[in-house]
Amino acid sequence: MTSASRILSPSDAERLLALRRMKLIATGLFVLMAVFFVVAFTLQGRFPWLGYVRAAAEGGMVGALADWFAVTALFRHPLGLRIPHTAIIPNRKDEIGASLGEFVETNFLSDEVVAGKLGSIDIAGALGAWVARPENARRVVAEASTAVRGLATMLDDETMRDAIEAVVRTHLVEPEWAPPIGRLGARILDSGGHHEAVDLLVDRLDDWVAANPEAFGALVSARLPSWLPSFVDRLVDDRVYTEVRRFLADVRSDPQHKLRVAIDGYLGELVDRLQNDQPTIAKLEAAKHHAFDDPRVRELAGSAWQAAKTAAVDALADSESELRKRAEAALADAGARLAADRELGAKVNVWITDAAVHLVATYRHDIASVIGDTVTAWDPKETTEKIELQVGKDLQFIRINGTVVGSLAGLAIFTIATALLPR
Structure with a gap:
């Protein structure tokens, strides 16, 4: 224990000091019994009552020696003699570790114990x-x-960029887009949800036409013969502009307008083709892969990761x-x-x-096996020292109790024998 004491924690150093103190007390009590025995054995001829002292001291010595042997046999060979069933802890430390792990697994890590303990705590x-x-x-x-x-x-930026790209390709690019888009579009058409989008488109178009009447001058009158008078150009431009505004107004006000019906028909045909027409599905998939195979998409993934990380x-x-x-x-x-x-x-x-x-x-x-694996990895001497340090002080009381009980037993036996047996 001397070599280990130099690296002991403060609490273990305190335990070591207490262990040594208890060993001295137990050994001192044995020596005291030996002194009493020698004195009583020498003088009992002159003082017969010393026979009782000798018997008590003799029993105390036997009890002290027996319990010293029992306690010492746990940790080492008594007097260095390799007597069978001694040095139990260093010789059987692997079995002790495995048994301790099994004990913890059975009694502390059972479902009932864990659930009961956690269930009692908020x-x-x-x-x-x-x-x-x-x-x-x-x-x-x-x-x-x-x-x-x-x-x-x-995290390596290049690795993360590859990871982001891999995730995007696995969960976004590789699955087919066309059928899911087609099914989603069909549900939208069935619910009439696209009508609001058409209304919004017509409204924006009408607003743009109202704000840009000059656009029709370049579009229509610029294509008329040059020999026509200029007022004819203006009449044509105004007429086309007015008709476009009237057409858009009709589309806005009439839910059954031909343009709306045509849009509904086109969209219905499109969502059906997205679900069932292989050429259409192939075109969309090809466009998707072309877009994601663009090097700029990879750069975008790297830039997105770098910006988010920073x-x-x-x-x-x-x-x-x-x-x-x-x-x-x-x-x-x-x-x-x-x-x-x-x-x-x-x-x-x-x-x-x-x-x-x-x-x-x-x-x-696995949790319980940590105990057994840890104990197995310990050096036998180190294991003995660790365990003796934890329980050795209490074990010394066994020696003390053995001395006291042995003394009382020796005294009782001698007293009974003296009273009952003739001399």
Whole structure:
């Protein structure tokens, strides 16, 4: 223990001191019994009553030696003699570790124990009340910010760009677009939801025509023969402009207008072709792949990641940033709601309990095996020292009790024998 004491923690150093003190007491009591025995054995001829002292001392010595042997045999070979069934802990430490792990697994990690313990605790209420305090919410956000910033600095930009591109391709590009778009369009047409879009388009077109009448001059009169008088050009332009405005007004006011019917027919045919016409589906898929195969899309993914990472890291690094303040406020508010809402708290408690029971049930053996694996990896001498340091002080009381009980037993036997047996 001397070599280990140089690296002991303060608490273990205190235990070592107490262990040595108890060993001295137990050994000193044995020596005292030996002194009494020698004195009584030498003088009992002159003083017969010393026979009782000798018997008590003799029994105390036997009890002390027997219990010293028993305690010592747990940790080492008594007097260095390799007597069978001694040095039990160093010789059987692997079995002890495995048994301890099995004991913990059976008695501490069972579903009933975990569920019962967690069920008796209002975890959600305690957690909510703690997080609801602004200083605690600030602390949680600060620690989370540090962790996220550390993770962000560890991530390689090129790797993240590839990851983003892979995710986009797997979940966005690879699946067919045409049939889902067609089904969505069919539902919109069935519900009449596209009518609002048509109304909006006609309204915007009418507004543009009203604000740009000169556009019809270049469009119509510029194509008339040059020999026509200029007033004819103006009449044609005004007539075309008026007719376009009237046409748009008719479309706006008449839900059954031919243009609306034509649009409905075209859209209905389009959504059907998107779902069932292979050439149409192939064209859309080809256009989609062409767009996403463009190198600029890859550059966009990299730029998006870099911009998001920079913005997030900068915001998380600043304790006064809007992001962190909002996160703190949201966390504190969520904690207050969790602490105040009993129904919500009960649901969260059930969720936590179920999750813990599931984890324990899944990894119970792995958790318990840590004990056995750890003890197996220990050096036998180190294991002996660790265990003796923890329980050795109490075991010394066995030696003391053995001395006392042996003395009383020796005295009782001698007294009874003297009273009952003739001499």
